[in-house]
Amino acid sequence: MARALGGDARAFRDLVGAHHATAYAVVRAILGARRFDDVDDVMQLVYLKAYQGLASFRGDAKFSTWLYQIARREALDVVSRKRVDSTPIDEIEIAARADASPDAVTDERDTREWMERAMGELDESYRTAIELRYMAEKSYEEIAELMRLPVGTVKTYVHRGKLELKRILSRPAWRERRGAVS
């Protein structure tokens, strides 16, 4: 920490490296599928803000919580500044798929795409809890600390999110398209 505070870029990298997946997961959760193109820009901004604001970090909170708050703030800032895209998510999917060669789309990539779009339909709080749980591999206790919620509430978010994902992926339109691709 002291070396990172002194401007040592390598020390800063080591410091944030342990929490990179957490920051990425929360940015992805907040931006969702519609703003996926902004994720990289926001992540750069998150680390830039963390680097510049490191001197203001007080030891009374965990570094992971501090970085989580920066990531959340920067992602929400982008969401609030940019015009809300009202295009239905299925139309985005169709437009994207029209340009793609069927042979080029692998099953794995296809599964990821469908999951991404289904995740995009969840409430932000459910999405954040699920991304932290799976993308960042956090325990329920760690997620509760980051989100400042009781552990039971976080579990409810994750479980309800999964029930919602199942419901979304069970829609006839989604099932037909998934079937047509696979």
Add this chain to the structure above:
Amino acid sequence: MNRFENMNCERIETMLPAFVERDLAGEDAAVVSMHLETCASCREALAVFVSLETALVARRDEVPALDGYLPAIAVARERRLWIRGIRLVTSVPGVAIVLVMWATFLVSHYSNRIESNAAVKTSLERLTAFSKRGLDAMVAAAGGDAWTLTAVYGALAIGVIVSAGALTMRLVRD
């Protein structure tokens, strides 16, 4: 399927995500297991949740490497070094100007009182000889009033230092 069985399946389905995670208490897990043995539709739902779990676990592979996001840090670091250099360059002469001006003024003002000390006198004479010429020129420019000169130039120097510091801090934070 009667209404009770339908409600029971709905209740069971809400427990399946925790069941798949093995996060259900023993008694609840036993109830779910028993129900699954006799209910084909809940077994189907369970298969969906298991697939979902696999797909979600695979999302951890989507996290890109950290290094791709750090070039902006390198740029910021370089900028910070430049700013530090500028701050040093601007602040050192500023402080030096203030100190020299005050020293010159004090030597000129109190030289009569310390003339009895030969060693000090010799040192001060050298300093005075150097600085007094400049001071005399500045005093002349200020209309012959040393106090006015010191106050004006001192305030000016302090203002320059404070402004440079404030500007630098703003650049660093931006």
